[in-house]
Amino acid sequence: MKQRNKDSEQQTKTMSKVVTFILFFFSFLFILLALSARWGSATWGNLSMDELIFTLSQSLTGTGQGMIGKYIFHTIVPTIFLLIGALAIYFLAKRNNWERRFLQGLFLVSTILVVYYGGGFIHKVDAINYFLEQNQKSNFIEANYVDPAKTKLTFPKKKRNLIYIYLESMEMTSTSKANGGNFNKDLIPELTKLSQENENFSGSSKKLDGGYSLPGSTWTMGGIFAQSSGLPLKTNIGQNSMSTQSTFFPNITTLGDILAKEGYNQTFMLGSNASFAGRRTFFKDHGDFDIEDYPAAKKENLIGKNYKVFWGYEDSKLFSFSKRQLNKVAAGSKPFNFTMLTVDTHFPEGYKDLNYQNKFNDQYLNVMNASSRQVADFISWVQKQPWYKNTTIVINGDHPTMSQSYTKKVNPNYTRKTYTAYINAAVKRQTKGRRTYSTMDNFPTTLAALGVKIKGNRLGTNLFSETPTLSERYGYAKQTRELKRTSKYLNQLEKMTDVEAAKEMFYEKAKNKGKHKAELKITKVKGKKLQVTFYDFRHDKKIVTMYLKASTNKLIKKPLVVAKMHLVEKKPLLYKGTIDVSDLKSKKFYLEVSYNDPEAINYPLGRKYVDLDKLTVKN
Numbered sequence: 001m002k003q004r005n006k007d008s009e010q011q012t013k014t015m016s017k018v019v020t021f022i023l024f025f026f027s028f029l030f031i032l033l034a035l036s037a038r039w040g041s042a043t044w045g046n047l048s049m050d051e052l053i054f055t056l057s058q059s060l061t062g063t064g065q066g067m068i069g070k071y072i073f074h075t076i077v078p079t080i081f082l083l084i085g086a087l088a089i090y091f092l093a094k095r096n097n098w099e100r101r102f103l104q105g106l107f108l109v110s111t112i113l114v115v116y117y118g119g120g121f122i123h124k125v126d127a128i129n130y131f132l133e134q135n136q137k138s139n140f141i142e143a144n145y146v147d148p149a150k151t152k153l154t155f156p157k158k159k160r161n162l163i164y165i166y167l168e169s170m171e172m173t174s175t176s177k178a179n180g181g182n183f184n185k186d187l188i189p190e191l192t193k194l195s196q197e198n199e200n201f202s203g204s205s206k207k208l209d210g211g212y213s214l215p216g217s218t219w220t221m222g223g224i225f226a227q228s229s230g231l232p233l234k235t236n237i238g239q240n241s242m243s244t245q246s247t248f249f250p251n252i253t254t255l256g257d258i259l260a261k262e263g264y265n266q267t268f269m270l271g272s273n274a275s276f277a278g279r280r281t282f283f284k285d286h287g288d289f290d291i292e293d294y295p296a297a298k299k300e301n302l303i304g305k306n307y308k309v310f311w312g313y314e315d316s317k318l319f320s321f322s323k324r325q326l327n328k329v330a331a332g333s334k335p336f337n338f339t340m341l342t343v344d345t346h347f348p349e350g351y352k353d354l355n356y357q358n359k360f361n362d363q364y365l366n367v368m369n370a371s372s373r374q375v376a377d378f379i380s381w382v383q384k385q386p387w388y389k390n391t392t393i394v395i396n397g398d399h400p401t402m403s404q405s406y407t408k409k410v411n412p413n414y415t416r417k418t419y420t421a422y423i424n425a426a427v428k429r430q431t432k433g434r435r436t437y438s439t440m441d442n443f444p445t446t447l448a449a450l451g452v453k454i455k456g457n458r459l460g461t462n463l464f465s466e467t468p469t470l471s472e473r474y475g476y477a478k479q480t481r482e483l484k485r486t487s488k489y490l491n492q493l494e495k496m497t498d499v500e501a502a503k504e505m506f507y508e509k510a511k512n513k514g515k516h517k518a519e520l521k522i523t524k525v526k527g528k529k530l531q532v533t534f535y536d537f538r539h540d541k542k543i544v545t546m547y548l549k550a551s552t553n554k555l556i557k558k559p560l561v562v563a564k565m566h567l568v569e570k571k572p573l574l575y576k577g578t579i580d581v582s583d584l585k586s587k588k589f590y591l592e593v594s595y596n597d598p599e600a601i602n603y604p605l606g607r608k609y610v611d612l613d614k615l616t617v618k619n
Helices: 002-043 049-056 067-095 099-124 127-134 140-144 189-197 220-229 255-261 276-285 294-299 315-330 363-383 439-449 470-474 476-484 488-495 499-511
Strands: 161-167 265-270 290-292 336-341 391-397 420-423 519-526 529-535 545-551 560-569 574-580 588-596 602-611 616-618
Touching (some): 002 067, 067 099, 140 476, 161 363, 189 363, 189 391, 189 420, 220 255, 220 439, 255 336, 255 439, 265 315, 290 294, 315 363, 363 391, 470 476, 499 602, 519 588, 519 602, 529 560, 529 588
Parallel strands (some): 161 336, 161 391, 265 290, 265 336
Antiparallel strands (some): 519 529, 529 574, 545 560, 545 588, 602 616
């Protein structure tokens, strides 16, 4: 009987410890979530679920200096201090036999906090409507998207150069009310003048025009994607795995793809790490751009190895390095596409560079003002260069700013649009009226500005033409509503970022629609050693290393055996290699040939299934 009572007491104590641990764990998990939601709401002025989901799916490589630190300081550090304090109070309460009330109170307070702040954050990102809209289907994109790969594009005999500047968080809102903005005094007078003296599609009105930033284009990578492809960047929660992929929507045709096909020398320069949010993969995958980013600047000794401000290096250096690089590419025989992304105006407060002047009672507004002067000075320099005559410049905000301090100053009834300016375009407008458009219309408009004739003037809509934009046909509200819903067509395009689908696409690319054999052949088998050749194939990037891989997994994952292949003939290409598959411990496996480019990105070329028992090889 006594033993039974002892066992019962022991079980009660054990259960009490378990309950105590659970209450402590969930209480402080709720507190951490509540503080995270509070910090997120205070930091972001306008955050979309599309951006949140996409960003969470990406690697944190290249995140701006201080952003993670601020999150830790405002959320994790307070949680740790509260935990230490709560533990001290708990042990004190335990001595006085009121630990149960303390734990109940702690759990109640933490629950109230997470409901209050979490609910506010959910409301801010409109999460409930987002998930409801995910269950609503829309064929809007499929019905209106025009595939560039199937559209006739006619380039001029003498191809024009392109300088495309994505201005971080720059919007027409920052100009004065007299010029169509939100502020009494113009924050960006130099940019205002540039846009007024060139083209922003406002017609005869002095009030500047700009593009709507529609769902799927309200953050940097979304804005770049939309302006380059005419599509929103929307990721499906269930199938999204873009953080681990070596491809970025490889089945679509973008501005970079088109210009690469036309022989353009393409560069993407930015003062942060291009790997952040998939930018490196996008620009390498769509046009094989030379990436001149923050890590590249260190490698080239343009900045010190330990140098880092804000996201990498500041815009004054970006424009200085750009001048050097532009003169270099302009000296070549090929037309060039030089794409830039600024960073000083990134939320929440921007970066105080050398050009910073305290004209306004707000750091972020002063940073916007400084950026305006920097951009204008850079454009003035470009216009003095001998190669400028044959160069078109496009300046566009990547998206409206998310700075909380800024958005609080904007009238809630004001329609915010990105900054837009087309300079030295090769074509004149066919209409004189004010256009209504989105940033997705930049794709065909940029091509038209280079003198390219587009059959149908779509791919988005060429704003120099008379063709109505989708914003003009359907209205902003309908466009927004439809793009928030699930698009089966866009999901199919996104699925091409899945490993198997992407590999299949690359295998087909190696054959180049039957123009090449891309033949993977086993020429000799000795035990589990195979001699393999890969013959007559197409490749887009420079081959640094050719690999022969074997795996029992069709996706060529672990278990995996890897060997290198060597070049035997150049025309047509023939590579040869030997691989020992003993470690696979199977006579059935897949062989794959792939290569690494100078950026160490691996591209598949061909795959075959092997059954050693039957000594047969099949696709």
